[in-house]
Amino acid sequence: MTDTIPNPESEGPSGGWGSVKSIARILGDDKPSPMVLEELARQNKPGGVMCVSCAWPKPANYHPFEFCENGAKATISDLTSARCTPGFWSDHTVQSLRGWKDYDLEQTGRLTHPLRYDEASDRYVEVSWDQAFDDIGQTLKSLPRESVVFYSSGHAGLEASYLYALLARTYGNNNLPQSSNMCHETTSVGLQKVIGSPVGTVVWEDLEKADAFFFFGQNPGSNSPRFLHPLQEAKKRGAKIVTFNPVVEQGLVSFVNPQSPVDMLTGRETQISDEYLQVKAGGDIAAILGLCKVVVEADDAAVSTGAARVLDIAFIDEHTVGLESFIDLVRSTDWSVIEKESGLTETAIRGAGELYIQAERVIGVYGMGLTQHSQGALNVAMVVNLLLLRGNIGREGAGCCPVRGHSNVQGQRTVGIAEKAKLIPMDKLKALFDFDPPTEDGVTIVDAVKGMMSGQIKATISLGGNLVRAVPDQKAMEEAWASQDLTVVVSTKLNRSHLFPGKKAYILPCLSRLERDEQASGPQSVTTEDSFSHISGSVGKRTPASKHLKSELAIVTSIAKATVAPNPKLKWDEWTADYSLVRDLIEATYPDQFGAYNERMFEPSGFYRGNSAHDRVWKTEEKKAVFTTPKQLNALSFDDAEGRLRLITMRSNDQFNTTIYGYSDRFRGIEGTRDVLLMCREDIRSAGLSEGQEVKLVSDFNDGVRRELAGLKVREHNLPRGTIGAYYPEANVLIAIDHHDELSKTPASKAVPVRIEA
Template sequence: MSGSKIPAEGEGPVEIKEYTGAAGGWGSMKSLTTILPEERIGTDALDALRRQNKPEGFMCVSCAWGKPAKPHIAEFCENGAKATAWEMTSFRVTPDFFQKHSVSELDQWPEHDLEQAGRLTHPMKYDAATDRYVAVSWADAFEGIGAAMKRSEAKKVVLYSSGRASLEASYMYALFARMWGQQNLPDSSNMCHETTSVGLKNAIGSPVATIQLEDYEKCDAIFAFGQNVGTNAPRMLHTLRDCAKRGVEIVTFNPLRERGWERFTDPQNPIEMATGKSTRISSQYHQVRAGGDISAILGICKLSIEADDAALAGGGERVLDQHFIDQHTVRFEEFAAFCRAAEWDDIVRESGLTRAAIEDAARVYINAKAVIAVYGMGITQHRFGMDSLYMLTNMLLLRGNIGRPGAGPGPVRGHSNVQGQRTVGITEKTELAPVDRLKALYQFDPPTEKGWDTVESCRAILSGECQGFVQLGGNFLRAIPDYGRMKEAWAKLPFTVHIATKLNKSHLVPGKESWILPCLGRSELDIQGSGRQAVSIEDSFSHIYGSIGKATPAADTLLSEPAIVAAIAKQVLPENSNVPWDAWVADYGKVRTAIENTYPDKFGNYNERLFQPGGFWKGNPASHRKWETKSGKAEFNVPRALNSSGFQDKDGRFRLVTLRSNDQFNTTIYGYDDRFRGIKGTRQVVMINVADQQRLGVKDGDIVALVSDADDGIERMVDGLRVTNYNLPDGTIAGYYPELNELIPLEHHALESHVPAGKSVPVRVRTGS
């Protein structure tokens, strides 16, 4: 049995009370005035915030929302400011820190306390005899890492990367992996939006959003699915506010009522701040069951097709864009027949919505001339997440809402450069890497065997096949499912290497050999041989931006990510005169030239356009109705199920939705205040509606455990959770990620994309614990 109890260290008095304010407003301002002094940072931070997400400034390490060509006075959100303060903290984790605290002790600290300890300053190696990390020189660290890697089989080592790594570092990292003879290159996308990368590619030939930021100025309806804008992409609220004020219908589908989708007070609007006024965001809000989006969208499609049938029979105006369907799509008739045959009882049961509610949403869709479909991991992180995504695409195709102004799919990426990493080669799939181009440029034979993604890497770690793990940023061990089982297996790895700015849980389960390599943050000044350096990132709209740090580095012992990647590559690879690692480190502009040479269709005049206001667009064929699919057209797809959870309802079985709090970004926990949900001082909660509480015989404030209800014979449990009243659909409960990752079986993932299915996890509530 694997199990865990969420640690309570560092938590203050618990207060759970409904939050009545809007997103933004004075709540956000108060949060910022708290974290800045907590991190004891000086004027550097204020200057950094002034420059954040602006031309000639640095790009936020938080979400991937677009940066407008004409930025706001403050082009950062509450969580973006927290990320900057967290990076620019005055606290330091020096070698003395590790002398005071053993690794076993630190492993018991909560995530918040580990990162709150401060910035890492020196390269460290684990000493098993003392159970402590000890300082080593950079030369010794690189020599030791190189020796460990050369003792290993390249195809059995994982090279993971986080979305905060720049395009330059990511390109070098991917090239290093392939020159070593492997492409085990899982990244953050494997855990969140890989369903988008696979599903959109199959359906429309493009793995990313077809829209750009300016399309929000041209749409007249927005349909939003499974995305919490107020917490995960707060700068998007400015765009949504503008849309709402000009009369755009915003129809939201989400199991929880999230404040950001309800109303927003703009902190940069003096009148709204003075009067407390807010803007209503969603014109309709539909609380679907976890995984119920397939059926909700099916209902909209059924109504649209049947309205078109009636119009055709009666000689009225067509509802569907038949010309678009005929010219640009395949398999429409198959999909239309499926929709016509769908039974309303099934749609209502599986969606959790009334027929009247779906009809209200369908009326908006049918009457709109240009529709954007926004979505997040509430679509992608399900067993049948691909089917949810296909249904969303089907809906857009019915009325030609792809490839024209103000219309198209708009996935909201959760990490600043996670999309860009894939653009420059971070992928385990040979067909997505420019292997012929790499071979020509660098005179080596790239591997053609598929590498390991996140799930496959975890399987290899569990089986003992994996011989080592290198992570460029991130907190892989804590972010993945099945934490208890994975933690035990992780400790048996022959070696682990962590390139990081701060401590996290992954660092505290050492392999037989383990190193921590501290790197510069994106906000910090990066001086190399040719002078001050800039890096670049890609946003959710496929725009590329330059980013240049200015803040004083946390320590003069830090190296940049490109410098660390190059140093490891030089230790492991035979010399190749075609790959100028040293020259690339001295001048990142030369890395960008290499990227341009590798991807000339996307990165033309890369260096010249680096600081173009609003970024430069790398292009998207589907935006021009060029469909790079197997059929050469956009493809309708019939779903395999009416609910994406992938498991059946049973008495006592719940669908658990794992969530971020307002005080969190991925596995980084800034604090214990989930303001919008009214939960303060704790993360040890399970949110359950009152009717389900009554059925369970529990009440608000009771302490319960959640137990995995997967059909795999493995018992998983998280104990010590406080029952908390929350407005959720019957049978759907919610709690925080990553604490509840323990309950997600590794094999509970999206079927094709292998994204962990953290938005519909089968669990039971155990009382009396």
């Protein structure tokens, strides 16, 4: 590999003045409250507010400005001066808004009043909160319990999330799919199977002691920029960083630290990755097997000469099972097969493998580039295999580090938003609230969407999010969503899910986490869980965007009061008045993880709820960590064929999930548009295309359904042969709802079989 990674598309390193200019542009577009700077100064600090964007942890020893470009954009967006009042609908019908872009809907501003869809006028009209809750409750009570879905986006705090799960179960089902179903459910299922913990094993202190970081399909530059600070510190102390990613992501190439006056004034860059291997989409299993092969060959050589072992045999013997079968496959797999499946050379993989061997303590980092595949759980298991070979789980400076997206997506699962009944302490719920919780598993997102399409799901309550836009098979989903008897979306702004109302439809506007939440007992605070399993409190200070807004928790309890049969143990009003009482309930339900909850919620780095695998306690069926022998060497459910390409759905620098802040993707050199198809030069030539040519992508899933995305312009980009890229969520229309990870049903959005039509 070369010393530097060429990325000719990028306008410069991550961080630096590029980030400052990007934030300034959003400030100009959204014209937020003058207090936005004060709010950013409080972000991710004790007594402040946890970022409303990603779930990256806050350090105990924080920087003066503990926010990143993405966090700033999310904060500015929440504090925009624009308002979407009921008067907006005087000039716009729902049908007319379907032609608007996601960005245009975002720019209408904060919702101010509860709204009901009026079919006769094809508009939303203002409705009182009491009328809305009464109608929602009456409709839910009339429906079969199994036909209602309670979806959550990953934003709501732990308090509202706990009560939301309680609402669903007292209503009568476990239909609690969540946004992790679309991104990191593969982690929850995959890691649970092999190390007995559904979340990552590292804590902040491990970042400071690691000798190497191995990245797989994760992009900190756009998705978790605050990660770049500990990576820069790691480089200064001599740690190595190795990246496997089909896309050259600028955040893993170079970084100018906005916190450093010297870096900003001189433009001094930190080179992040020592080795950058552009694995082809779906090729990570083979690539990681190659790394393991380097380790095993080195260990075999050590055994033959009597040198010190490369494998951590003491750890393996005490803590793992399954090594023999895995090593047999490693030894018997020829390098030519590894090269073919990974798209990488033996030389490149050997170079990365040597860095792994030389490092005493390694952290394996991954993101949706691994989880969103048909064999995503196998991808995750392969990362664990690599770490287990040298004892890199359950000790300082080492571990497994999946990086979560939404700010409380992990925490919502922790406190009960889960469709699998076995994950919930039903006995404690029964004792606390004197009811019989349902024991049947609920639906995943995939099951829910298919249920809507078949007519079995008749109502969906959505606690945040933009589910219609986020899921596969968008066109079919739009029709299915609108065919329901009831759709309710708790939101801060308009999005496309509002534009396909059910037979009855409500938009319920809520407070932002940044805003002051006044209840009967006074100002309230909420808590969230970060990617490292730490719980932190947030205190909203800003004046609400409208006096008509309710908190997420108050909306949940109001729906519950209108829907669930009265029960003296269900004290919805008391819990709304004082959120600390809800935290007491969470502690009573999960005492091992939430002891002294109210007392500890504002600790500088948050309080740690613990992780069994971090302590080398393996809660697997085998009671040990498990080596997995892969059944195939790619993460695909389809074979290569003439003209078939592997599409990666990608996020731009100017978006967060389905929220589009603008049309600037400076790291890829794309400005003013999202209608692009990224291809390498060789693929453009072999397809007989030219730069700037307009093309259409069509699904090649072979299920008889025509799926297409037209109006894309070809753009040359640094990608492996056979791997192409287009933006999420626009490209979701090409993904079949049945194209998902085998174990978790997470949509396989990172290797979608498609063809190009000129």
